[in-house]
Amino acid sequence: MKKQNFFELISDKITCWTGSLWAFIIAFGTIIIWGISGPLFHFSDTWQLVINTGTTIITFLMVFLIQKTQNKDSKAIHLKLNELIAASRHASNRMVDVEDLNEDELDVLHRYYEKLSDVAEKDDDIHKSHSIDSAEKNSEEKNSAIKKAKPKA
Structure with missing residues (x-):
């Protein structure tokens, strides 16, 4: 299996799972446990650093996974719209690949x-x-x- 296919398979599964109810419950539970454990660790700098570091790393990695999924979804939507434009006799074929135009x-x-x-x-x-x-x-x-x-x- 190619690296790109493996990455796509893994990223699809991760983004699908992280958007689930269970992922939210686990994340929320982690925050609750961390908050409750504060007095045990005397609300120390290390206690705060654990949650800050963990969430920063997860957020950093998720940005790339979400962007990859967004790019794939966007490409699929553009292809579907292009097909609808090409199939409709009343639609302008000039609108195919309009996403390549600049902002102006x-x-x-x-x-x-x-x-x-x-x-x-x-x-x-x-x-x-x-x-x-x-x-x-x-x-x-x-x-x-x-x-x-x-x-x-």
């Missing part, structure tokens, strides 16, 4: 979709497409009609 480009798209939302709210037909491609087609048709309507000199 995403902001421009966001503003455009806010305008499309405003147009869609005013539209009586809820099934009418309001994608980037339909907007360009409408714009081309409008420009073509304007050119035909202008008197020739």
Whole structure:
């Protein structure tokens, strides 16, 4: 078994388990036991250091496991959305891989979709497409009609 597959298998199992009720109960129990043991250790610096060190190490490692799981989930969601976009005749195929755009480009798209939302709210037909491609087609048709309507000199 490859190291990457082993790491993925282990990280999936750990992140799944750490999100469970039992993991919370164990963590909560550990804190309760630590708190109760305070008087036994006279609330010493070592007593405090034990919980601080333990939680710091666990948190440090969990950041990487959670990020790995988040990356995998994000990639899967993007692939599913890409498939839906590709399968829909009304959706713009330009939206496939939109996650590769920079922040400014995403902001421009966001503003455009806010305008499309405003147009869609005013539209009586809820099934009418309001994608980037339909907007360009409408714009081309409008420009073509304007050119035909202008008197020739």
